Amino acid sequence: MKILLFSRPQVKLSADDIDKLFSLVENHGFSYAINSEFAAMVQSLTSRTIAPEAIYEGEVECDDEDALMLCCGGDGTLLEGVHRLKNKSIAIAAINFGHLGFLTAATREGIEELFADIAEHRLRIESRSMLAIEGIRQAGGVVTALNEVAAQRLEATMLNIEASVNGQTVAHYNGDGVIVATPTGSTAYSMSVGGPIVYPSSPNFIIIPIAPHNLTVRPLVVPSSVVIQLRVEGRGANILTSLDGRTHIMDCGAQLRIAKTPFDVKMVQLDGYSFFGTLRDKLMWGADPRNA
Numbered sequence: 001m002k003i004l005l006f007s008r009p010q011v012k013l014s015a016d017d018i019d020k021l022f023s024l025v026e027n028h029g030f031s032y033a034i035n036s037e038f039a040a041m042v043q044s045l046t047s048r049t050i051a052p053e054a055i056y057e058g059e060v061e062c063d064d065e066d067a068l069m070l071c072c073g074g075d076g077t078l079l080e081g082v083h084r085l086k087n088k089s090i091a092i093a094a095i096n097f098g099h100l101g102f103l104t105a106a107t108r109e110g111i112e113e114l115f116a117d118i119a120e121h122r123l124r125i126e127s128r129s130m131l132a133i134e135g136i137r138q139a140g141g142v143v144t145a146l147n148e149v150a151a152q153r154l155e156a157t158m159l160n161i162e163a164s165v166n167g168q169t170v171a172h173y174n175g176d177g178v179i180v181a182t183p184t185g186s187t188a189y190s191m192s193v194g195g196p197i198v199y200p201s202s203p204n205f206i207i208i209p210i211a212p213h214n215l216t217v218r219p220l221v222v223p224s225s226v227v228i229q230l231r232v233e234g235r236g237a238n239i240l241t242s243l244d245g246r247t248h249i250m251d252c253g254a255q256l257r258i259a260k261t262p263f264d265v266k267m268v269q270l271d272g273y274s275f276f277g278t279l280r281d282k283l284m285w286g287a288d289p290r291n292a
Helices: 015-027 036-045 075-084 108-119 275-282
Strands: 002-006 031-035 068-073 091-096 124-128 131-134 143-145 148-153 159-165 168-175 177-181 204-210 220-223 228-234 238-243 246-251 255-260 265-269
Touching: 002 015, 002 075, 015 036, 015 108, 031 036, 068 075, 075 091, 091 108, 131 148, 143 238, 148 159, 148 228, 148 255, 159 177, 159 204, 168 177, 168 204, 177 228
Parallel strands: 002 031, 002 068, 068 091, 091 265
Antiparallel strands: 124 265, 131 143, 131 255, 148 177, 148 238, 159 168, 159 228, 177 204, 204 220, 228 255, 238 246
């Protein structure tokens, strides 16, 4: 089995973390490929030498559908890893070396369990919807997002965003912007501005206004089969669009077309994983001594 290793320079990995990771890869007899940024980190922190043929730049290509991408970091690292993985039929897992790690499969302390489950094929694979976005000119063509796309103000002026679903106007949102999120992204930016938490496998998307200048405006959950369009107007010259942490500056008057991608992301969770348990653990739901 081949492991596609991915990490980013901002992830705080120690030499012990790296040695443990590579020892587990080797002890289980896995081959590997590693992104150039991670390879440089490995070679600077440890005595290990990475063979040039094992290093990839940019997107990683792999036709072996039994391969697994393993991201070392937090949620941001996993999101970038998704966009580095060219073959979306390959499953992706993450070890939390970051902070919250809401999407990660294992912790730094649980890395041995993860590798044992990989070796024994005990992994649980979940399909996660992605967004396909048209209209971001600087990106060129169709771009994708696993968590969300947000159109928001760049200058100190209010935006007016007309949102429509399948050609029917939903509302004109006056405020700081609008987010369109997947169920996976419902626990990210969407949640921080008051959006609902949606079960990951739900066939839905969420439209959430950011700081709306109208107290009656509320988040809206729609089927993932629809096409959402955002037409952005404002007094300023530019707006900011963000997709899973990647940002683009665009002219006011931009129009975005948002729909479900024809493929899903295959996300790995350990056997016994519970979404509701994650909510209790990560968001401290019910953190009250009366519930102990």
